[in-house]
Amino acid sequence: MKRSRTGALALLLPAVLAPAACGVRPSGVVEVGDPAIVQTVPDAAHGGVAVYLKGPDGVLPVIRATEENAVPGAALMRLLDGPTDADRAAGLTSEVPNYYGGLAIGVDGDTVRVTLTRPVRDFSSVARQQLACTAAHATADSGAVTVVLKGNDTTLTLERCPF
Template sequence: MRGPLRVLAVPAALAALVTGCGIRPTDVVEVGDPATVQLAPAGSPVTVLYFIGPGSPRTVLPVTRRTATVGVQESSPGPDKVLGMLFGGPSPSEEATGMWSELPDGAVTLGMDVDGAQVLIRLGSSVTRLSTLARLQLVCTAAHLSTAEAGGTRVTIRGTDGLIGPSSCPV
C-alpha cells in the first residue's frame, strides 16, 4: 500500500506546483513618486547635519539640531557656523544612537560660499585624504544648507592639496 500512495503523491505535488495558488501575475502598477520628508523647513530653528549612521552598509544620515531657542526670533546659522558644528562631531546624545564622524579632528575650515545651487567649501587642510564618508558628510550638509532640493546642489571642496568635486548628495 505504501508504494502506490507514493507514486500518486509525486504527480499530485507536481500539479500543485505547476498550477500555483490561482492568482494570475500582473504587471507593475505605477502609483507615483516616492515619499519625501522635509527635515527642516525654511525658517525653522533647526540645522541639518550629516553624520555616519549605525548599521551596514555605512552611509551618512541626517541629524537635526536646534539652533535657536523656542519663542526667540533668530535667523538660521550661517554656513561657517554650520561647518563648525559638523566638524565638532556628533553630540553625546547622537553618539549614544550610534552616530559618528570621519571628519578629522582639528581640521581648519576657512569658509563656505553658497551661490544658488553651487557651493564651494574651503578647508585649510588636505581634502584628498578625506574618506568617501567624510566627503559625503561635507557634501550633504552643504547641499542641505544651500537648498531644500539637496540632490540638485553641486558641492566642490577645496583644500591645501587640491579640489574634490563638484559632487551632489545621494541621500
C-alpha cells in the same frame, strides 16, 4: 440539558477548528526591499540645520538647533563639532576629521564652495558625502547643488548628495 450543551459544543468545536486546519503554516517575517527613507527638513521657523552623520547603513541627517538660519556655514560648523554624546549613544559617528582651522564658504548659483586650510585629499568617501549632504541641504535648493571642497593640497568636486 447537559446533553444539549455537550452536543452543541461537539458541533461547534469542528467549526472553530476547521479554519485553523486549512493547511496554511505560519511563517516568520519576510523582508522585501530596502528600508524606507524619509527626508527630514530643519525647522527654519525655530532655527536648525541638518548635519549628516555616519550610521550603520550610511549617512543620515541629524537636526541641530541653531540660532542662525539654515545656511551652509552654520551647518558645516555643526558638522565639524562632531557627534554629540547622544549621537554616539545612538551609534552615530563622523568620518570628517577633527578640524579647528579656517573655514570659508561661498555660494554661487547652484555651487557651494567649501575651503579648509588643511589637506582634503585624505577625506574618506563617507566624509566627503557627509560634507556634500550637509552643505547641500543647508541651501535653498535643498540638496540640488554641487559642492566643491578645496584644501591646501587639492580641490575636489564632491558627488551630489543622494538624498
